[in-house]
Amino acid sequence: MTQTPPPAAPRTAIVTGGTGAIGSAICRALAAAGLEIVAIGHPAEGARIPAWRQDLSASGVDVAVELADLADAEAAAAAMQRACARLKAVDVLVNAAGITRDARFVKMTPEQWRAVLSSNLDSVFFCTRAVFADMCVRGFGRIVNIASVNGQKGQFGQANYAAAKAGMHGLTMSLALEGARHGVTVNTVSPGYVRTPMTAAIKPEVLQRIVAQIPLGRMAEPEEIARVVAFLCARESAYITGANLPVNGGLYMSA
Ligand code: CAA
Numbered sequence: 001m002t003q004t005p006p007p008a009a010p011r012t013a014i015v016t017g018g019t020g021a022i023g024s025a026i027c028r029a030l031a032a033a034g035l036e037i038v039a040i041g042h043p044a045e046g047a048r049i050p051a052w053r054q055d056l057s058a059s060g061v062d063v064a065v066e067l068a069d070l071a072d073a074e075a076a077a078a079a080m081q082r083a084c085a086r087l088k089a090v091d092v093l094v095n096a097a098g099i100t101r102d103a104r105f106v107k108m109t110p111e112q113w114r115a116v117l118s119s120n121l122d123s124v125f126f127c128t129r130a131v132f133a134d135m136c137v138r139g140f141g142r143i144v145n146i147a148s149v150n151g152q153k154g155q156f157g158q159a160n161y162a163a164a165k166a167g168m169h170g171l172t173m174s175l176a177l178e179g180a181r182h183g184v185t186v187n188t189v190s191p192g193y194v195r196t197p198m199t200a201a202i203k204p205e206v207l208q209r210i211v212a213q214i215p216l217g218r219m220a221e222p223e224e225i226a227r228v229v230a231f232l233c234a235r236e237s238a239y240i241t242g243a244n245l246p247v248n249g250g251l252y253m254s255a
Pocket of ligand 1: 100102103104107147148149150155156157158161191192193194198199202203206210
C-alpha cells in the first residue's frame with residue numbers, strides 16, 4: 001500500500017477544552033513544539049477569553065479560540081468546521097473538554113448522567129468525526145483523548161464520569177485500529193488528580209483523603225499532563241497507538 005508521506009512535523013492542532021486548566025497547558029506545550037492552534041472553549045467562558053488570550057500572548061503564544069457547547073452535535077460540527085477553516089489541514093486533535101457532576105449513584109439524576117456523558121463522551125465522537133476521515137486521506141494524524149484515572153479504577157460519586165472516561169478509551173482503541181494503516185495514531189492520556197478548578201471544587205476534607213492515597217503524595221500540575229500529550233503528538237511517536245498512558249502519581253497501576 002502506498003501512503004502519502006507524513007509531514008516533517010505536525011503543524012496544526014485543535015484542542016477541545018483548550019481554554020481550561022489542562023487544555024491551556026496543552027496549548028502551551030503544543031505551541032512550544034511549533035504548532036498553530038485553535039482552542040475550543042465553552043460559550044459560558046466567553047467573557048474571560050480576551051484575558052486568557054492576553055495571558056498566553058504575554059509568553060509569546062497565540063491561540064485562536066472558538067466557542068461551542070460540544071455536547072451538542074450541531075454546535076460541535078459547526079465549531080469544528082470553523083476551526084478547520086482557520087487551520088486548513090488539521091494534524092492533531094486533542095479532546096480535552098469535560099465536566100463533572102459528582103453524586104452518589106442513588107442521588108444521581110438522569111440530567112447529571114446525561115450532562116457528563118454528552119459533554120465528555122459524545123463530544124469526542126462529534127469532534128473526532130470532523131477530522132478523522134481527512135487525516136486518513138492525508139496519511140497523518142495524532143488524536144489524543146484526555147480521560148481520567150477514575151475511568152480506569154472507578155470513583156465513589158463518579159458513576160457518570162467514570163463511565164464516560166472508560167468509554168473514551170474504548171473509542172480510542174477502536175479508532176486506533178481504523179486509523180493505523182493510514183498513519184493516524186489515537187491514544188488516551190489518563191490523568192490522576194490535577195491542580196485545576198475542577199479538583200478545587202472537591203470538598204477540602206474529601207480531597208485531603210484522596211491526596212493521602214497518591215503514592216507521590218501530591219496532585220499533578222497541568223503541565224505534567226501536557227508534556228505527555230505533546231510527546232504523543234510528535235511525528236516520532238508514530239509507533240504508539242491505542243495506548244492509555246497514566247499520569248497519576250501512582251494512584252492506579254496496572255500491568
Ligand atoms: N468511600 C466510601 N464512602 C464515601 C466516600 C468514599 N470515597 N466518599 C464519601 N463517602 C460517604 C461518606 O462517608 C458519607 O457516608 P455516611 O452518609 O455514612 O456518613 C456519604 O458518602 C456522603 O454522601 P452524600 O451523598 O451525603 O454526599 P456528599 O455531599 O458527602 O458528597 C461526593 C458525595 C460528591 C461523592 C463527595 O464525596 C465527593 O466529592 N467525592 C469525590 C469525588 C471525586 O473524586 N471527584 C473527582 C472530581 S475531579 C475529576 O474528576 C478529575 C479527574 O479526572 C480525577
